[in-house]
Structures are given as structure tokens and as C-alpha cells.
Amino acid sequence: MSDSHVVVVGGGVAGIACADDLVQEGLNVTLIEKEPAIGGWAAEYCCKATDRCNRCFVCVADKERENLRSSGRVTLLTNRRVREVNKNNSGYLLKVGNRLSGSEEEMHADAVVFATGFTPFDATKKGELGYGRYDDVMTGLDLERMLRNRGNVFRPSDGEIPGKIAFIQCVGSRDESIGHLYCSKACCAYALRMARVIRNQNPETEIFFYYMDIQPAGRLFDETLKACEEDPNFHFVRAIPSKIYQYYQKNGLMMKSLNTDDGSVEEEFFDLIVLSIGMEPNRENDGLWDKIGLRPGPEGFTDPQSCVGGIFLAGTVSGPKDIERSIMDAKQAALSVLRYLEDKR
Numbered sequence: 532m533s534d535s536h537v538v539v540v541g542g543g544v545a546g547i548a549c550a551d552d553l554v555q556e557g558l559n560v561t562l563i564e565k566e567p568a569i570g571g572w573a574a575e576y577c578c579k580a581t582d583r584c585n586r587c588f589v590c591v592a593d594k595e596r597e598n599l600r601s602s603g604r605v606t607l608l609t610n611r612r613v614r615e616v617n618k619n620n621s622g623y624l625l626k627v628g629n630r631l632s633g634s635e636e637e638m639h640a641d642a643v644v645f646a647t648g649f650t651p652f653d654a655t656k657k658g659e660l661g662y663g664r665y666d667d668v669m670t671g672l673d674l675e676r677m678l679r680n681r682g683n684v685f686r687p688s689d690g691e692i693p694g695k696i697a698f699i700q701c702v703g704s705r706d707e708s709i710g711h712l713y714c715s716k717a718c719c720a721y722a723l724r725m726a727r728v729i730r731n732q733n734p735e736t737e738i739f740f741y742y743m744d745i746q747p748a749g750r751l752f753d754e755t756l757k758a759c760e761e762d763p764n765f766h767f768v769r770a771i772p773s774k775i776y777q778y779y780q781k782n783g784l785m786m787k788s789l790n791t792d793d794g795s796v797e798e799e800f801f802d803l804i805v806l807s808i809g810m811e812p813n814r815e816n817d818g819l820w821d822k823i824g825l826r827p828g829p830e831g832f833t834d835p836q837s838c839v840g841g842i843f844l845a846g847t848v849s850g851p852k853d854i855e856r857s858i859m860d861a862k863q864a865a866l867s868v869l870r871y872l873e874d875k876r
């Protein structure tokens with residue numbers, strides 16, 4: 532089995548965890564990533580510690596990425612994109628395109644793990660929320676990048692620390708109007724944790740958290756939620772935001788929302804609005820799936836039931852997960868690969 536070659540497609544947290552487990556079992560592993568660096572989306576996220584660690588798992592992902600890179604045990608091919616996978620007598624033949632030179636190489640694999648991940652919801656699809664039109668409407672991904680790179684929140688329009696911030700939950704998830712009924716599972720936790728980081732750094736800033744449901748995820752979630760509930764500057768609002776528009780009397784945004792308790796329409800002014808976007812299936816690999824029989828499940832993510840012998844899925848390619856669950860799923864995928872290769876002998 533040690534001469535078996537496994538290709539892991541996608542170098543996000545799931546691909547990294549899976550490749551690492553497989554190489555520790557003595558297998559030859561190639562990790563293929565289309566971007567110049569491995570890490571996936573999580574490499575862009577911030578630490579969400581306040582006066583203590585809040586277990587967001589971002590540093591775990593950072594550390595695993597560095598370990599894999601420095602150990603040199605996994606063959607790492609970046610700027611390469613897997614374009615085609617075909618079954619043959621001895622396993623699979625992959626066609627891999629080099630994005631820099633434009634050349635293509637062929638590669639044999641005894642097993643292939645797809646860890647090709649998700650696509651963050653494109654918030655411009657919810658035009659009424661003004662993303663892309665108003666500078667001070669940002670997404671959770673923009674806020675992750677801002678906190679990672681600049682260490683605090685600044686209003687994009689004038690660089691000031693915002694005094695009043697709204698978080699809008701379930702943007703692109705649990706939304707019949709765009710055909711996404713599923714919960715993205717990570718956005719309540721990342722939004723609450725980032726809101727706490729902001730409150731911790733800016734004692735004057737008020738947070739308004741617009742939600743319908745709260746989905747726990749990860750360790751210490753209950754503690755984070757409780758700390759927000761006990762914070763007098765943190766307000767939970769059970770309402771559906773319906774429109775955001777520029778307020779011209781002073782720099783900021785007006786938000787209309789429907790109070791789900793009494794049906795009233797309310798209007799509130801904010802300095803900054805954060806849209807807690809969720810996850811969508813990554814459609815860029817649809818062409819890959821056809822030849823090996825992989826199909827989308829009811830929510831559009833790749834259906835694990837459609838995996839045939841030697842093909843495996845890891846992480847969010849099969850549905851929304853946070854980092855911890857993506858890593859657990861990847862470890863499970865590595866075990867399934869080992870079992871498959873052992874049975875094949």
C-alpha cells in the first residue's frame with residue numbers, strides 16, 4: 532500500500548488535513564491547489580480572541596498549513612488546476628493544467644480526494660441590502676480580512692471607528708427567494724465572535740444583531756453567546772432587514788426591517804452594516820464531476836452518496852461546515868481512503 536499514490540484536489544483546511552493524515556500513514560500524496568498558495572478561505576480570517584481565546588480554529592488552520600508546507604512530505608503543486616479525471620484499469624488518470632505556463636500534465640492516482648470547498652455567497656445577489664453600492668455595507672468575509680490585516684474595524688467611507696454596527700444574519704442562507712433553504716452553519720459563530728472582538732476593542736461601539744435563528748457551532752459557542760447577551764451595548768433583534776439605503780443628513784445608512792413579533796416596520800440608522808454571508812456550492816468544478824459520476828445533492832453541494840470506488844470528498848465540498856468540522860470530515864475521508872486501498876490489495 533505504501534507505493535500507492537493519492538491525489539488530494541484542493542489545498543484548503545480539509546485538503547491539508549486529509550493530505551497530512553495520509554502521508555503519516557506512509558502513502559505518496561500529491562496536493563493540488565489552483566491558487567498560488569494553500570490555505571483556502573480560512574487563510575484570510577482573523578483571530579477572534581478577546582481577553583481569551585474563543586476557539587474559532589483559525590490559528591489551528593494557519594498552523595496546519597505551515598506544518599504541511601515546511602515538512603515537505605506532501606508533494607505540493609500550486610497554481611495547478613485539476614481539469615479532468617478519468618477512470619482507467621489501474622485507478623484514475625488526472626489532467627492537471629498549469630495556470631502559469633498554460634501547459635498540461637497527466638498524473639496517475641490510486642485514489643482521489645476532492646476537497647474543492649465552497650464559494651462565499653455573492654451578496655450583490657441581494658440587491659436590496661446595498662452591497663457593492665454603499666461603501667459602508669460590508670460582508671463577513673470583508674470584516675474577517677479587515678480584522679486580520681488591520682486589527683480593528685474601520686468604516687470604509689472615512690476610516691473612522693463606527694459607533695453603531697448592524698450584523699445581518701443568514702445572508703444567502705435559509706432564504707427561499709434565492710433557493711437556499713440550508714443553514715451555512717458557520718456564520719452565527721463567526722459573526723458573534725467578530726462582534727465580541729469589536730466590542731472588546733471599542734467600548735463605545737454598539738452592536739445590533741439581526742437574526743431569525745441562532746445556530747451554535749464549535750467549542751465555547753455558548754460562552755460567546757452568553758457574553759454577548761450580558762453586554763449592555765449588544766442588542767439582539769429578531770427582525771428581517773428588507774432594505775438598506777444611504778442616509779444623507781449624516782454619513783451612514785438607514786435600514787428598514789420587519790419585526791417578526793408584531794409585524795411592524797422599523798427604521799434604524801447605522802454607521803456600518805455587516806452582512807453575514809454563508810456558503811454556496813463551488814460550481815467551478817461541475818465539469819469535473821460528470822465523467823466520474825459525482826452528482827449534486829438536494830442543496831447543490833456534491834452528494835457523498837454518488838462517490839464511486841476510489842473517489843472521496845473532504846470538507847465543505849459536500850456541504851457547509853466550520854473549520855473544526857471540515858478537519859474532522861477530512862480525517863474521516865483519509866480513513867476511508869486507507870480502507871479502500873487496503874481492500875484493493
Ligand SMILES: Cc1cc2nc3c(=O)[nH]c(=O)nc-3n(C[C@H](O)[C@H](O)[C@H](O)COP(=O)(O)OP(=O)(O)OC[C@H]3O[C@@H](n4cnc5c(N)ncnc54)[C@H](O)[C@@H]3O)c2cc1C
Pocket residue numbers: 540541542543544545546563564565566569570571572573576587588589611612613614646647648649650651671672675717721749808809810816845846847848852853854855857
Ligand atoms: C465569511 C466566512 C467566515 C468564516 N469564519 C470561520 C471561522 O472563524 N471559524 C470557522 O471554524 N469557520 C469559519 N468559516 C467556515 C470556513 O471557511 C470553512 O469551514 C473552511 O474554509 C472549509 O475549508 P475547505 O477546505 O472545505 O474549503 P476551501 O477553503 O474552499 O478550500 C478549497 C480549496 O480548493 C481549491 N480548489 C477548488 N477547485 C480546485 C481545482 N479544480 N483544482 C485545484 N484546486 C482547487 C480552492 O482554491 C481552495 O483553496 C467561515 C466561512 C465564511 C463564509
Ligand code: SF4
Pocket residue numbers: 577578579580581583584585586587588589590591
Ligand atoms: S482559536 Fe481563534 S481565537 Fe483562539 S487563538 Fe486561535 S485564532 Fe485566536
Ligand code: SF4
Pocket residue numbers: 700701702704705713714715716717718719720744745746807809
Ligand atoms: S449559521 Fe446562523 S447566520 Fe448562518 S445560516 Fe445558520 S442560522 Fe443563519
